[in-house]
Amino acid sequence: MPQSTSVSPRSPGSVAIIGAGIVGMSAAHFLSRAGWRVTVYDSGVVASGATGSADGAVSVASKKPGPLMTLAVAAVRFYEHLAETGVLVDEFISRSTFMIASQSDELDVLESQSAQLEAAGVPVRLLKGQSLAETVGAAAPSALAAVEVQGEGHAVGYRVVERLRRLGGFTIRRHCRIVGLRQSGGSVSGVVTEQGVEPADAVLLAAGLGSMDFLAGSGLIRPRKGQLIVTDRAGRDTPRFPGPLMSCRYLVSKGSHPAGKLPESRSLGLVVDPLRTGQFLIGGSREDRDDKDTADADTVASLLRDAVALSPSLARLRVIRVFAGVRAATRDGMPIVGRVGGADNVWVATGFEGDGICLGPLMGHLCQQMICGRPADQDISALGADRFGLKLADAA
Template identity: 30%
Template structure:
């Protein structure tokens, strides 16, 4: 089958885009260098959460969360989905004011959030330390296991009549005859289509060096099984504030109860790193931040820690849309820590743009052309 569109990258972003395009009537080929969901998707935390560092970010999150509700209903039992909700924990009065403002913003958008008094926190989550200023509880947030979801999406693509090619890396793109674009594989095979969607995360720069996506390193750890000891995802109000140390390390507690009974512990951000080796300093800071909120973690058994590289963009927003100077090439990358949350919205928006339809939300903040000047360059 000659594809209408080729999607490069089988993480949760690429797999979502491939399914969306196939459902829209485009004959779609998804090419993944290894197996769907085993790259960046497998290294992250896996939360479905409404973040509101900007109006645009909240728009994208809320649109995607609505789509995720439908996906979960249609795929029961897939991806260890647990609607834990999120407790945004305030350690002082200033953070509590910020938390209350977050609750107001979310409630204005019909995403339920409630302010929790300090005296009620111990009833809601006994593992939290005493002396906290309060919290905001966002009930609609969930945690998921992304690799399984991406794998299932790739399977759905095939069931819908699309094609999946695994174990082959795309090493270059070429403008073909007419309006077609060709992808060249490591085994010297070549595939052509009218459209190519590059959803390869940090691998985007190998194919498109002009796209300004860069690595932002993060560390995670996971405990042994302690079922029933944590009900909510616990996140410090420091999360997303980028309070960095001299070596560029930013840490804020984010602890998830997994369906297995394990606790997944994060998180950190660090630029200027080139490998995924675990840094004792970074993972130590992550654990200390989490223990400050959940003291019982100090006595729990951590069985593994790891590091990964998030694909980030210069302005903190993903790139979703047409390449401004390469006809037929489309971009879906730069989601950093919100790739899982915003995957379905990304797929919907990119499909609409590719088909020349109006997007459900404003696509302008995400267009790749915002990083380009003039006719040919960035």
């Protein structure tokens, strides 16, 4: 549904995008196609933030019911559109997700999330007994029920970003940290690098956790680390994984579903994701910390224990790698996308926590529409920066 707030068209000029993750790079792609001269700045390299250390679930199944679930439905359709039109051809694969209830107290979560998905127009199928065993041979025989969520997909964040980089049309400045914004009156006239000021007619803050460095207010976005495990390739004797298996506890750990009768643990939630290579990605933890260069044996052991309980055949595989990334989690669990107070030409798109690979390309497109002053294809009023009264930090 188009956004109802009034907008007036803005002529293309120059735009500085801070952050070369999936959100910033998608916005760069669409803004350059709309005639803007785009420069993307990153303090590291392309995809060196959360985008480069994520799983790639393009999934509605795990989303919090409400605006986020509605936007995720649109985001999956948008990936399909980009794949059909060649932009992301071969980078997006369609598949179903299987939410699994292994214990009786998870059945409520399964039923409730499934009803919310159906209400959002997502096709779901309940699997029990024989149909569960036939469809998801890899699930433990003790699994009580599953729901197949159809029409989902997978895309690898750093590959999406690499494709957009190759399509080109914009400039990327690697190892170029933005240390401030040059403000004059009610506008920003450029970005401040360590070498000096570079002029810009518009600025998009797509710097993940780093976006808050430019905004007044503290504690709005917190780092949330996730550890992920990569296995070796499965042998021929590994039972069928028709798609990723998602434990119902994952929905609770992600905050998409209230704990209800389940224990209030937000730390671990499990998805076993079969990759195109024949390997599996197992994850992930949700820890309120930001040390992305470390993994710890306790967390990895817990994830592996849960994974083998969900799908016993995984016990035969070797672990070949463990890595971690850091998500940007907002106080209310919703991303922040919109114009920033205190300047008429600065926008922000951040706080995507565990949903940015799914939402990134659509958000880049919506940022282009906002910056061009065109009505947005989707209603993103629930994500507005104004809900926190977000304003630019005072110029240094």
